[in-house]
Amino acid sequence: MAQSDADVSLGGNSAPAGTPTRGLLPLLFLGNAAMYAMYSGVGGVLLPLQVEHIDAADKVANLGLVAGISAIFATIFNPVAGALSDRSGRRNPWILGGGLAAIAAMALLGSVNTVLLVTIAWCVGQAVMNIYQAAITSVVPDRVPLARRGVASAAVGLGLPFGTVAGVGLASAFGYRTGYLVLGVFVAAAAVVFTAGAREQRMPAKKAASLRDQGRAFLSVLRQHDFRWAFIGRFLLVLGYFSVVGYQLYILQDHISLPDDLKPSTAVAVLTGISAVGMTISTVVGGVLSDRFNRRKLFVGLSAGIAAAAQLIPVITPTWPGMLAFAAVNGVAFGCYMAVDTALVTMVLPKAEDAARDMGVLNIANAAPQILGPFVASAVVSLGGYAPLFLFGGVLSVLGALAVVPIRSVR
Template sequence: MSAADLIQPQAADAEAPRQRGLLSLLLIANSTMLAVYMGVGSVLLPTQIESVDPVHKVTILGIVGGVSAIFATAFNPIAGALSDRSGKRNPWILGGAFLSCAGLIFLGTVRTALLLGIGWCLVQATMNSYQAAVTALVPDRVPLARRGTASALVGLALPVGGTLGVLIASRTSGSPSTGYLVLGVMLSAAAASLSFFFRDVPRERIVPKVSRQAKVAAFLSALSHHDFRWAFIGRALLVLGYFSVVGYQLYILDDHITLPKGMHPTDAMAILTPVSMLAMAVSTIVGGLLSDRWNRRKVFVGVSAALAGLVTVIPVISPTWPGMLAFSILNGLAFGCFMAVDTALVTLVLPKAEDAARDMGVLNIANAGPQIVAPFVASAVVTVAGGYGPLFLTGGALALLGALAILPIRSVR
């Protein structure tokens, strides 16, 4: 059942304040989720791996990142489908957050590459169960006419959460256990607040009596729809290009960029991330609101993906601190607009409203799946090509292909 079915015309005004409250809590829930992803993935985990084996840090980070992303890819759509079948979101939100908190605390206690890998796999699995349920709340409860605005507000989670996560991680990199604990508690508090103030909207339980083969086919059936498939491909290519570079940013700052005297890579991260995320916040708001006002999605998504690809040449031409600042600002503008408007676009090409969480979970394979490939691609490019310049160019080429993949979408302007 879609949000449009749940809200009768005469009740629209009465529901408006409640929707605004929902969007605020969704912003907090998504922000803490991305604080975990960015804080751990960009700072705490690479720092721990470097302390364990500084010589093989690139390879180890690639393996840990790739294997853990397999868990993310598997658990997101599975949890989404199970959430659809149960007719409830809150148990998955709470369970995923609390189990993730336990996994983060475990990560703060380990000191070997193997245990770091196991711990991060567990966190990825539980975080993606949480993410699948939270993501489904937009198509569940927000009317079609407000999807762009809602997606823009929720999209602010990346700049807000990313900045917060990296700042916390950078300040606690000398004591990772503290950073993990703070991030885990924040996530749990956000999940508890969302579940307490917004109880589950009654939804029809879907328990189909079909064969296992039919279940698998139904699970991926959204990809048989032309527009959904191209939206999936475009998202996957851009995310692959983005995380191929961002996942190694700490090492890029350490080994490729000439930093000002006395500045350490973690200090640089604490500056670059807020700068990039501020740019991302601006483009998220502007892109989402303008896409609603003009009722246009494809042009915003395509242009922002193309910009994300083009700006990767800056750190190649100028591997300096000013060059990295310029790249971070422009890349933030491009990625923020893309994610805000692309999320709105995707909600408009979902095949069936009653399968929203399942299909959004399938789409999230385009978020998590490329993160399986990205660490291996990045590690191979850096090792074989002998530097981070080719890595930037590879990420840029993938983003440009993502821009081209938006063109075949027909049902959305």
């Protein structure tokens, strides 16, 4: 079947040597921006507000419980959904199905009023969003040639700052009941636009595998030396990032002295905007320069190190200006890291035909820290307050930077 200009052909590390078409890059940006809007708006604003409204006295522990348990579903559904899309030979139906299901999941989440029901509803939300995520993450290794992975990953990475700003802005504007539904509609609309514009060429479907075989396959990819270290580095840095960002609203409520006319939810939106500017600049610059110099590990390691330094700023200066500086530096570091590390990961995938499954395994490094992060962060805050939480995030970022050193096949 002939492809239109919106398409880029085929699979994984064997993608053709040409450049990605212009039509795919804005669609990747939109699809990923909607996903990050959901995650940031729900995790950064709506869930904390809802949990606080239900039980203000135990908000820190309850938020850790809700976020941690629901992230288990993210960990389970991401590689499973990736394997299913590999087996079907399609990505678009999974993107569309997950996107449309987000409306129902968010409507459910906005309607409940106990911690138990919030946990169950957000589990459903994590499940459908990771079906969406597993498929859209696989588009780059499927359709973009190796020489242009940095640029394509930059388009994906730009979805993070813009999506985060949109998600936090919408969440702050509408509150948690209406805000959930608005974010669900945003994801569904992006899924419709993406699947309508990025028509795909069907890949060969795979035979069904048993659950035992799938489990063995998931574990086998982690035995690959370079993929394993890429996984470890991503896991550590994301754990450090979300341990702090997931409690940002409470940090601003309980730890930082804000100006009298500034509400904590508004302050989150301000910090998000500042961080997004840094992410935008560093995502583009990092993606382009990593292509030009063909050096992925250098940029990944430096950005992880800068992320560690950013965590020290609120410890040294626990003030509103200190938080502004933290947001700017952390945004620059995280934007560059995610853009270049995504390109690096696509280069260490063991098999092109298993791209979605293997990217799904890698995405456990995005989801699993959300399991550990809230529990660990709530324990750190309960024992020592918010300053040790920043130090904890900084140490993990340093370890994430060191994890790329053993990778052999990528410079």
